Amino acid sequence: MNCENFSISEKIVSSSYIRQGAQARRTHEQLIRLLLEKGKCPEDGWDESTIELFLNELAVMDSNNFLGNCGVGEREGRVASSLVARRHYRLIHGIGRSGDIAAVQPKAAGSSLLNKLTNAVVLDILKAAGVRTVSSCFVVPMATGMSLTLCFLTLRHRRPKAKYILWPRIDQKSCFKSMITAGFEPVIVESLLEGDELRTDLQTVESKIKELGPENIVCVHSTTSCFAPRVPDRLEELAQMCAKYEIPHIVNNAYGVQSSKCMHLIQQGARVGRIDAFVQSLDKNFMVPVGGAIIAGFNESFIQEISRMYPGRASASPSLDVLITLLSLGTNGYKQLLKERKEMYTYLAEELKKLAEAHGERLLETSHNPISLAMSLGNFEKHTKAVTQLGSMLFTRQVSGARVVPLGTEQTVSGYTFQGFMSHTNEYPCPYLNAASAIGITRQDVDLCIKRLDKCLKTFKREKGDQSDKLESESGNPATASEEDVSELAERFQEEACLGLRKL
């Protein structure tokens, strides 16, 4: 309420109480003021009531919520369903304009503020997470892969003749496809096996640059966060190489914001060499729903060029989610989450090590990977089906995210054939199982995972030999339920009334 309405209220309820109420309101306004003035994530998180007050205020500023508005355009922010209006806090106009996803909309002052503030708060958090010299960023309502594509498309205009992207191999489809979709030709650089780790082969990168000619290379496309035993690329050296040969450098930092190591690599790369943009997922780093990414960089004009490359308006939903989340956590809350993640990484590593040893396996030594761990599955017959079956067993026991990697899987993606797909290399010495300590993980997650994994490994040991003939699995998808699961599920369903109806 404004001052006038507080004044009138004093005639209804005692002045002193109303004034205290007005004063209380002011404390919420002060928080909002700080946010607007500084454009930084608040240190301590906001109450839900302040967040909702703020979002309501923003909504009121958008023309679709003007009480006296009349609309005769083709896009007026009308909403047919009140469920939909409500879940978006009545912020309907999205973000950006046809010219620029970061631009301000005349019809939607509130949504425009939301967009600007979100980008500012996210920039602040990227700094706090370790990339202190990042100068510009924006949230884009596309996941990491498509955001990388947008970066590559932007580079096409800068380097019209270039057609190759140098890419140290990482077996994840989205980032590979991001290059294909942009219309470029990936040049795959295999990793070197150093101990258990798979690391960037710098020599081959440089020889490829020379072989193809720097002017024909769109960019180097490197990766930080990845599944062990691959480890983050040697960013410093790559960045120096890019600087030397004047080749742009785009870093896929998918879930690296949560790791100080990944962020440090980017900071160092930018300090000693060249990094044009680094891209990270919103959901993987900030515990929001899938669908947004942050494109960030050290040169404001290049980042702006990318934001201007996005044709048209875009969904405000990912921006809204990350803003709500960061306001409710505050910098301190986010840092606390990072700290807990790190602790859980250590705990997971210890527990996995114990478990591995108990089963005659070992935890691979991949100390350069700060998030993902791998445990060998050497005792398993070197038989894809057996390993895959373990994956299925874990899936049906509600262990999600534990990835088994058999040997010898071959897969073709967009016309390119990968040997040993999923293992980042043509032939890794042993099959293995991945587990990661990602932001938000709890001690209970680790304990349950270890317990169930232990049980599965025991079951497997007991049964192996007998069962191998009746195994079946969908190719390369460890998370897919096999027949075994179906029978197990059926068992669990036994007491259910449903059973009668099912044609199993």
Added chain:
Amino acid sequence: MNCENFSISEKIVSSSYIRQGAQARRTHEQLIRLLLEKGKCPEDGWDESTIELFLNELAVMDSNNFLGNCGVGEREGRVASSLVARRHYRLIHGIGRSGDIAAVQPKAAGSSLLNKLTNAVVLDILKAAGVRTVSSCFVVPMATGMSLTLCFLTLRHRRPKAKYILWPRIDQKSCFKSMITAGFEPVIVESLLEGDELRTDLQTVESKIKELGPENIVCVHSTTSCFAPRVPDRLEELAQMCAKYEIPHIVNNAYGVQSSKCMHLIQQGARVGRIDAFVQSLDKNFMVPVGGAIIAGFNESFIQEISRMYPGRASASPSLDVLITLLSLGTNGYKQLLKERKEMYTYLAEELKKLAEAHGERLLETSHNPISLAMSLGNFEKHTKAVTQLGSMLFTRQVSGARVVPLGTEQTVSGYTFQGFMSHTNEYPCPYLNAASAIGITRQDVDLCIKRLDKCLKTFKREKGDQSDKLESESGNPATASEEDVSELAERFQEEACLGLRKL
């Protein structure tokens, strides 16, 4: 509740009441069953209670909501803020997989169902809206422009050597930029002036094809919905030409679903010639927040090729919005909205005509444009500022979407310079004002708009001559407030307490 729980409840509350409750539950289940079985939009809209029940059921099927789940992956659908979880009905995993935006996710059976059903329901509605033979479509969480880009990028792989896109001019930045972003060279075909209308110059299109060579042309990129006096492209003839020369044909049907004429053009084009894909906005056609589009076509494998081109997962938010909306409207509700829109178009045309005549202007004759209308501003001096000022006046009077188009505006977009920008042609005979009857428009919108426009025109007439020297406006943006507005706003703010603080 399942049967067992209903049974137990009978011991607490009389059997007959519980059974009636169970029976009532079953009627909700029947609606859900029909949706699952038929994959069609229900004829009559669902109650909010059925919709929320259904969404809750879907959420329960996603692994992030499993009560016994433990997660050791890098993406586990954890949510930090309960405000965020709630607004997404706890559906966190988004849609698609790295391989395909339409693919099913093992971790998220509920979100996967949501995705499949949304695409099915939307396909059903496209048919009901007039494109009866459309065979496949999918919702993508990007606005129209970026969706067009995705189509063009897909074509690159089919036609690696082609680099031109033939594009009958329409002055809207997103669709122009969609071609630039994809890395192609737009070949702009100016429209022909026929009466007041700007129509497709078929002859020039064909001569361009011959000139450039069909094999060098990525596609023809035509448009249905647009601002008058431009009218929808001659789709039938273009489609025939594309068939003849074996050139792909992508239609920008941005807000055309709401118009039976636009939909009919597409249906006809596909019948007699070639249309590979048509793209439409979710927000402009279905009254949901900005940020989603539908990519549809007549050849399932090509549409699937596009969906596979999207690298990685994507936000489920636009799918969720459109599904909620269509379930709550039902086919009948949506058709009713289309009917009302058509009626309001007629009403707006009549009222605008009367107003135009009263002010010595005329309603341009653009009967081929089923949505947008244009009223001449000939009596206005042919002075950009004057026209722009009218736009500002309307903006500050909360008439949104009324677009004024001065003559002689030159604008450069992505390196291409357009004469007469906004008017779709180098030199239209007169400045004019646009108003549209878009889905959701009410009689009150029309009445208020006419009333305020009338007042502005009168004010303007009174003042003109005196003021022209002090006018100022941001280039080409009629919706931008000028100084005039600021002083007017200040006036309105006069009684406000705030005033003291403002440094106006």
Added chain:
Amino acid sequence: MNCENFSISEKIVSSSYIRQGAQARRTHEQLIRLLLEKGKCPEDGWDESTIELFLNELAVMDSNNFLGNCGVGEREGRVASSLVARRHYRLIHGIGRSGDIAAVQPKAAGSSLLNKLTNAVVLDILKAAGVRTVSSCFVVPMATGMSLTLCFLTLRHRRPKAKYILWPRIDQKSCFKSMITAGFEPVIVESLLEGDELRTDLQTVESKIKELGPENIVCVHSTTSCFAPRVPDRLEELAQMCAKYEIPHIVNNAYGVQSSKCMHLIQQGARVGRIDAFVQSLDKNFMVPVGGAIIAGFNESFIQEISRMYPGRASASPSLDVLITLLSLGTNGYKQLLKERKEMYTYLAEELKKLAEAHGERLLETSHNPISLAMSLGNFEKHTKAVTQLGSMLFTRQVSGARVVPLGTEQTVSGYTFQGFMSHTNEYPCPYLNAASAIGITRQDVDLCIKRLDKCLKTFKREKGDQSDKLESESGNPATASEEDVSELAERFQEEACLGLRKL
């Protein structure tokens, strides 16, 4: 946002857009201002966005939402569940203080405002609905019966020696029990049969007054809204009698606000005689959840005396519901609902009449009852079970609220035995069925009811004779499912998977 924050926002987003946003906010504030100043229901309903903005503003003024509050009392408005906090808009402190349910709470300026405004708005609506001279009222979070009890308890202190309450019979348990609970002795005055109608026997009332002595009578307890064929009491004459003998007069106006006739009776009674308080249900008159009532009267100090009689704080939930509802409807919306109800009353009467005649029955002539109608069930055997069975059939066919009244039912309530219970008289000439046109009823309700009733009557006619021996019903409860229903329900459940599990 306050002015300061708007100012800062202008540095982030263009001034003119922000100012328009600030202006838009002001229109919401103006609505709130009008409400605060006038204390009246707005003529036109508010948008949901204004309502929620207002409720958020109120919540912010309560101490449990102060950001810097520390609480060391025994009641601090803490909430354990965020679901609970949210559903109450964080207004936790309830209404009233230990001294007075209408009093202001120091800890809760917002809740106090809510309470005061609700009472003011409700008073305004009572006036608009016909009792123009009502001077005071308050919402109490108890249903009608308990609210009547509170009125009687208040009178005890004014008339310590009195112990009788004169009560023209109406067969509804709550209002009868309200006297018993208050510790008084009801003196039941039977109605007179005039035509089909049951009307107040004024002569007996007066003779009872004389017989018992006015000073021994706590009050006359009369009724407006009731089931036909009883009609509203002769309030004018009763009020005159009360004035003459100086006896308080409490009117049970349970669902009478929705009927201009009932409201007129009260207005007239107060004009020509004495009415001390009239009590009405919130849920039955304002389409809110069960649990609140309005106690209103013409003498402010007596109404205040009642409000002071309530010991302690009370739930704000019913006040919140009715305030939200009236703000969203506005006076015009509420009047429109009343108008539609009246029209549906006429329609229901016509349709019921036709149906009655088709089945050899008749619509009872009860024109003094403006809400409830009765159709004879004379052709039915005069057998309670048969009539009751009809009730059950309607219940299982989801016709709710259609009440069948057999003859000869005897029931004992709190030690008093009523002959012909439910029919308001010892022996009504025929069994009958009630249907009412209450606020919110739709044409579809009427049509479906008539259709299903027709079907039931036909079925019944066909089956009667055969089935009468196996009928069973819970005493006097027509809405209770009988065995017949169970078998019918079972039939409907046949296709259900559930069936296997049920022990029918």
Added chain:
Amino acid sequence: MNCENFSISEKIVSSSYIRQGAQARRTHEQLIRLLLEKGKCPEDGWDESTIELFLNELAVMDSNNFLGNCGVGEREGRVASSLVARRHYRLIHGIGRSGDIAAVQPKAAGSSLLNKLTNAVVLDILKAAGVRTVSSCFVVPMATGMSLTLCFLTLRHRRPKAKYILWPRIDQKSCFKSMITAGFEPVIVESLLEGDELRTDLQTVESKIKELGPENIVCVHSTTSCFAPRVPDRLEELAQMCAKYEIPHIVNNAYGVQSSKCMHLIQQGARVGRIDAFVQSLDKNFMVPVGGAIIAGFNESFIQEISRMYPGRASASPSLDVLITLLSLGTNGYKQLLKERKEMYTYLAEELKKLAEAHGERLLETSHNPISLAMSLGNFEKHTKAVTQLGSMLFTRQVSGARVVPLGTEQTVSGYTFQGFMSHTNEYPCPYLNAASAIGITRQDVDLCIKRLDKCLKTFKREKGDQSDKLESESGNPATASEEDVSELAERFQEEACLGLRKL
């Protein structure tokens, strides 16, 4: 979804994923099943998703949510505002029937289940909190005072001639008024000063019984939770006396559920003597909004008699709140809250003791009071205004619940004059300040309170002498802001834009 719909879904999304989804749903159902079967609070709290799923299921069973329902009654559970419907989870019919607030409603199987389950869960928690032999209870949507009134009104029917209620004095208006409202004459028994504590004067109670005659006494009305230096009544001895003289015994256990001591007293009283009912607040014990109470006892038929005394239906809102809260906490969560409260009590006592000593005051020794503490204000001049001013200062500094008690306050409540009101005795030796450790209190509450209190005491010391002449306060209300506050508030408001407008 039922089994059928899961089956159909398998055709849309892979069987194994759907089955895992169905299995996940079953785990929610299992929780619900346990609740229905055992009628106990779950040990571990439920997720919000399970709670909402359950509430949605209940709502679907109520006739107002039947998709095919037609209503022709006077109360059909229609809701005008979707905001209102939503906040009640569409449970509109309230609880109870005209005959009994605990009865089942034919129209509302879901609400009826809610009511029954809430009472069962609450009973379970009362047992867990220490009254192991409690046999029956129900939630009533009235605060403690009105609930006590209902108990007394019920006793009237058992003891029609009795008119006195024996009441060991406690200075809280609601519980005193609860007797007045019920129409009885309180017989006030002053407490004895033992050390610093005020304790039950058993001898006087017994002599009053003899003096008035047991048959003339409605009941003894004792109290557990209260402000120090009063301590809980000697329940054991009172209960024995009640047994001996055959007098009912009603215990006001307002906020005693949170204290094992209070609960133990009740358990012991019932074991060795007579307790007919004990009444406790929902908000004060379970952190829900104000407005509900639990009436509990050891004799099921007496508790049922009370529930039948409530005339008519009632709001389900308090039941819904407490059910949601207990399901989300679980028994373990609730016990954890009790444990933390106890720890904070000790901490608060220590801190207050230190502070008192630093200011030349002392913490009163009131070890029998497990919740409330008192610190002497002896150094203060024995001047009501000075003490009251301290209260105001704390109020404006957002210390809520810290109650200052001056000497010599006289207050008349419902015609009875109390000397030394607020101090539970005619003349307590010194003025004092209360602070309590109530459920939900945090260490931060204590720290802030101590800090601000310290500051106030210092300020006061500095200023005393100068200011005493300009003090003013509303009689007896320490929480009321005085002029001093107003000027202080004005100071704080200084920077505010608002200031200009205010007429201070």
